[in-house]
Amino acid sequence: MYLRKVIFLTSIVLINHIAAIGNESIGVLESRIKNTRVDTVKIELLLQMGDYFENTNYDSALHFYLQALELSRNPGNISNKKHKEKLQLLEIKSLRYIIHLNNAWGKYQEGIDNSMKVLEMLSELKQYSQKIRIKLSIGSNYYYLGDLTAAAEHFVKALEIAEEHNIQDNIASLNTNLATIHYVRGNYLKSLDYYQTALGYFREFENFRDEGLAYLGIGNIYNSMGNFSKAKENYLTALDLLDELEDHSSIASINLSLGALYYQHNDSNNADKHYQKALYHAVTANDMRIQGQALLNMGILYSKEGNSPKALEHYEKALAISQQAGHKHTEASVLRNKAISLMRLRNFNQAIELAQKSLQLAREVESLEDQAQSLKVLSSISEGQERYRNALNYFQEYKQYSDSLLNIANQRQINEMDAYFQSEQKQQMIDLQSLQIEKNKIELKRKNQMVNTIFIVLAFVIILTIATLVHFNQKKITNMEIGKQKSIISDNVEMIKKQEDQLVEASRNIGQLENENILQLQQAAQTLQLAQIISEKHNxxxxxxxxxxxxxxxxxxxxxxxxxxxxxxxxxxxxxxxxxxxxxxxxxxxxxxxxxxxxxxxxxxxxxxxxxxxxxxxxxxxxxxxxxxxxxxxxxxxxxxxxxxxxxxxxxxxxxxxxxxxxxxxxxxxxxxxxxxxxxxxxxxxxxxxxxxxxxxxxxxxxxxxxxxxxxxxxxxxxxxxxxxxxxxxxxxxxxxxxxxxxxxxxxxxxxxxxxxxxxxxxxxxxxxxxxxxxxxxxxxxxxxx
Missing domain, CATH: 3.60.40.10 (PPM-type phosphatase domain)
Incomplete structure (x- = not known):
């Protein structure tokens, strides 16, 4: 479940926040609004005032955004057509600010409603990039609300617009989003197809960061399918790409996934090594989400090894960071695992208190899996306290959630089997096509060999004819030269015999020198080998x-x-x-x-x-x-x-x-x-x-x-x-x-x-x-x- 959340957060494309203009105080902005009579300027200033409160006070930010929206719809005066068009664009801009505020504060349904209004206004305009961003926002909100079908529908529509107008960067990102949706649904083969399509664009653009994140998603797919070697291979490919960019947050995510992979295969040393690296890069990037998760995973690892004090120490650090960052899902997991460690130490009172807090947080974030696990822990703690009625009640409630999760798991397993079957079918088709291609290549090669043989025979006949003519001509010239050379040869025979005698003597001397050099080299090699052996024994x-x-x-x-x-x-x-x-x-x-x-x-x-x-x-x-x-x-x-x-x-x-x-x-x-x-x-x-x-x-x-x-x-x-x-x-x-x-x-x-x-x-x-x-x-x- 954790891996799915990681890849979604690194893949889904959201609307970027539109930064406010300038760093003026609220008082200065209010003064400027009072002193201006131009509606368009007032709207921009109201948006800046709302932006000032966006991260601290939802109601105040919404108040100023709504004022800007109202003024864009009902201005004091409209001088000309161009002014009217500018006000219409400012109305869309005001709604986009409101949408961003809704999303930032988790009000996803309100964000969807306002996005639909913007889409209706954009229907008459050729603002294709804006349409795509709005549909991305709607799809992301549906994902966070758990409606994967609606999320996929809007991503597909956005992809159709991007493909129709050949907006390639949006095509790549949308393929990544759809890959994430199908991964969460358990449709691993479809998810893999979308990732492969996205990879083609990222490689063409030399977008190494998104290419690395796509390999991370592919690694998650193979991990979920139980293919350890393929998962590891893709994680390491992602790590190589992102390590060059020094993208510490993404590097931390990959090391976290590698640590989880090794943990699942009972390799505690490598799991701990990658958790430590994930923590180091998360601290460097000030990524509190991954810091908390890395510390939690390390605590689970140490608890599995029976080192409860060290596990509790890491749970404390993870809890402090997740509370500071407001990550309730991680906080719930930390509290539940800490409760398990305290239960093993027979500290039942503190353990049951933490488990109840974990259950409360799990219900706030509407996580069925976390609720089920918290209820199971509460049942075990109550049994340890000999409160068997409470233990039974907790267990019965856990069973209800467990059955729901089992149905989901069974459906996912069916999807995995279907994906595997389709993958095998596709591989068989590829193999058959490869055999046919190979057969065609062999046939073509055989025909080419026959043609080449004919040409070679013809060329040989021509060359042989030319060579015969040349031979007869050369023979005449040679006979004439032979007579001249015989006299020269007879004079040189005696000289050659003397040189042969000298060469024999020189060869004998050279042989002796070579034997001496070989002996010296052998002795030197033995000395060096002896020094190497002695050094290895002592150093x-x-x-x-x-x-x-x-x-x-x-x-x-x-x-x-x-x-x-x-x-x-x-x-x-x-x-x-x-x-x-x-x-x-x-x-x-x-x-x-x-x-x-x-x-x-x-x-x-x-x-x-x-x-x-x-x-x-x-x-x-x-x-x-x-x-x-x-x-x-x-x-x-x-x-x-x-x-x-x-x-x-x-x-x-x-x-x-x-x-x-x-x-x-x-x-x-x-x-x-x-x-x-x-x-x-x-x-x-x-x-x-x-x-x-x-x-x-x-x-x-x-x-x-x-x-x-x-x-x-x-x-x-x-x-x-x-x-x-x-x-x-x-x-x-x-x-x-x-x-x-x-x-x-x-x-x-x-x-x-x-x-x-x-x-x-x-x-x-x-x-x-x-x-x-x-x-x-x-x-x-x-x-x-x-």
Missing amino acids: KCPDELKQIFANKYFEVHLGEEQKLPDICTVRQWNDHALILIADTHLLPVDKKLLNIALGSFVDNHLKIDFIKKPNEYLIQLKEYFRTITSSFTTGEDAFNLNFAMLHLNKTDYKVRFTSEATILGLAIARNPGSIFRPMFDYQELQLIDPTSRIFDNPGITNSFSGIYEFKLKPSDRLYLINPEKQLSEGEETESHIKLHHEVVRFIDSHQNIEISLQGEYIDKDLKKQVGNNGKIRYLAVRGIEL
Whole structure:
């Protein structure tokens, strides 16, 4: 039921609100009305006054609109025919304002009555676009009143006008509206035909937004028919089209549908992932309807998994948003599901109160399905309270609604079977036509082959005749040349024999060299393979970090060396965790061997050396690697290894950080709230300056700027940033610090989502940054939540 409402809201075309002219106050408008004697100006001013109250006071807005309508019908004076025609158009305009007011305040029948008056006035005018918009308004109102037959009738008439006058944008939109009507009725095959027709127009106009929404509707059809793969395929197509437009509200709708699809197929992880994305895009678009529905669906998911406290937390958020937005249907669903969770916790008194409120709202919005479900929940709660008479009464009332819904469901199932049968028939006809076409193609091909064969034989005979004549002529010339060449050949035979002897000797030497090269290549390949195997056995940095921080971690690598990441080693003992990150310009195989050596050093000098004498530990580490890398390469740049070290005491959350170069940086995001705080409220990221000397050991000379020491708490976040930037001659290394700030700005814009999902969005933003900045060769970002 929810999917049908989503697609209708994204498909039905309504009359756009006609914006008021200017931003004048009511007092100014009243003064202008008193001072003017021109009726047409007075009418425009009265419409502006009504528009001022349209969203806040229905009666006041209607009062001014009716005054404008009355003045357009009974003006003070009519000077000429042109003035009379202008007043007639203003009468239509006044009625359109009233229609929009009726629709905005849910007075759909009054909107229909006024629309009929406008249609009667337009019958003598060639205002085809206005006629189509009015019929669209009437059809939409009938839909909201539940009269699908009348809605379809007006959509069809509007489509006939659009097709007659070739108004193609209206043709596309009306096909989408009719597709929605047939989808709600369960006529899936007809709905699919209308969507396919609309898609043709949207592709021609390159209207990617409406094309994406049409694919969303098609996905809903396949979802209702139980075709998971087809539904998923169309949802993802819609997502690809709308993602490029950054239409966050529509992207949220698609992710909501994908989450519901995965939920129906018991894939809780993917369902939760898409609900989270739907919430993120809905918040970005300030779409409170989808925010409420996403939070409700997440609550239902957590309730299904048995996590009642987390479900109740999301129900509370969904309830607050739906009440604020005035979405009674969603509010009724939230109250009912919250009542179910409280009933499972045996809080019967609060549960029955919420279920009764849900039933009241369901009756206000006239939703049979919601009323039936609320009555069923009330029956279960009363049974839990041992109030069996009340439980029986609620159940009997639920059964009445359930039987009505069952009849509707049976009719829909019949429609589905009919659609499937028609689809199979159509497919069989298509197959037969394809076979006939294939048969005709084969017959035509056979005839063409016969004609081609005849031409080939004729051409061959002609060519053979010409070749024979040429041959006889060439034979005469050749005999003459043979005599001359024999003497030359005899002179060259001896020279050729000598060259052959030389070639044999050269071939023997080349063979020996090739064998030696093959042996060297095999040895090099074995060495590289061995390094790869050893590296894979020892370099488990990402997996270890995920394990240490309970999967609250992400890692992003971008740039030229994306497949050749920096050197990373992680060790954990007791309540301590040590992360060492290094980068150098060595070859990939040397990097892997160096990473193994780094792990070996850390294992041999880990606990006592580092905790008691961190500076001496880092100096020994640096000297150790100077010795190791001297075997890899030589020259002035033989060793250019940059270190960053992060140590975390998981007992008191004390953190130590050092970086010997500005290119390896650290940023922290502090959460001022509780670790159980439901919403993300992180302060702006703080970039740690690696050149500050907060913790140092006087008397020891080394290249390290110092060890930065600070204290965090659970739910705070750390980000290790490692960019490699090609500096031009004379450019200061401070540019790395500027780059740190650019990266931090991107990370800071995504603090409103879980850290495990941050990598996907940060990766997308940083790819653009790396692509636009030619100086950045490589960029690595690691995110951790404590």
